[in-house]
Amino acid sequence: MAIRAVPADVTAFLLDIEGTTTPITFVKEVLFPYIEKNVKDYLRAHWNTAECQEDVKELRLQAEEDSKSGHAVHILSSPREEGPLEQTMQNVVDNVLWQMSLDRKTTALKQLQGHMWRTAYASGQLQGEIYSDVAPAIRKWREAGNRVYIYSSGSVEAQKLLFRYSTEGNLLELFDGHFDTQTGQKVESESYRKIAQVIGCSVNNILFLTDVTKEAKAAEEAGVNVMVVVRPGNIELTEEERAHYAQISSFSELALSAYGS
Structure with a gap:
């Protein structure tokens, strides 16, 4: 040694x-796949909480910033432009998965991921x-x-x-x-x-x-x-x-x- x-x-x-x-494998093969598999269900279960709405707000602001910068981004509509709730949630899911596919490190994405992992750790679904x-x-x-x-x-x-x-x-x-x-x-x-x-x-x-x-x-x-x-x-x-x-x-x-x- x-x-x-x-x-x-x-x-x-x-x-x-x-x-x-x-290990990189824990992040790539456990933490990230957990988000990809569960983000839609998490949004359905927590949508009406203040924390979840704050997460969505931050993702929307990030999407607006990305759009202004010329990124081909999955746009999140403003609250006034939102259609059916199910479609709105699907737009959030699409944005999250798009960011993850590019391995982005935005604070908005990391904030939502952190809240999802908190639920998983506390319930015993994940262990670091x-x-x-x-x-x-x-x-x-x-x-x-x-x-x-x-x-x-x-x-x-x-x-x-x-x-x-x-x-x-x-x-x-x-x-x-x-x-x-x-x-x-x-x-x-x-x-x-x-x-x-x-x-x-x-x-x-x-x-x-x-x-x-x-x-x-x-x-x-x-x-x-x-x-x-x-x-x-x-x-x-x-x-x-x-x-x-x-x-x-x-x-x-x-x-x-x-x-x-």
Whole structure:
């Protein structure tokens, strides 16, 4: 097992989820298919709730923005233009499935998904899958005085559900905070500067762990320390990427001076 020393200035760990703490297969083969299969039934059951109506409102606003930007989008009619309820709900379903087919990361989509997953986790239909090396490593980092945060395209609520109802038990107490696309897109350098400002440290005090090199590049450009996580099923790195980025295949490969290398 190769050991990677954590840079001496690091006092905060920032973690991606998909492909980093959680297998890509869980997201692609469990979480997303659950949405695709159940979105229509969920809308029927929750349509009259304030939360669901807020979700639909956000999806409608996103559709309007997409249309203005020239996207060939499934338009959601305004409340005044809505026809029969069943057709209105089907329009929402079509928009959600269209966004998912393009793997979009819009806040409106992630918000609805998070609310659907909450229902599924609470009822026992879903359980978050976490790599077995994750929790033990985080506990060591925290014991050494470091803080640990999550930064994912999934909504903060969806993040908390995954770690609360995980295969390793309730892990929420291990994290000092959560960030999602409301902070900014993960491929934009400014997002990482904002995170540093929010948690009250310099960018060079952060170590970002992700499997996505576009995210790693953005964080690096902001001055954040970066390591790329290589897990089974993750996108294979190019020769150039392997030469440029430090890599780990398990959190257990990270060594802090507090507990040796």
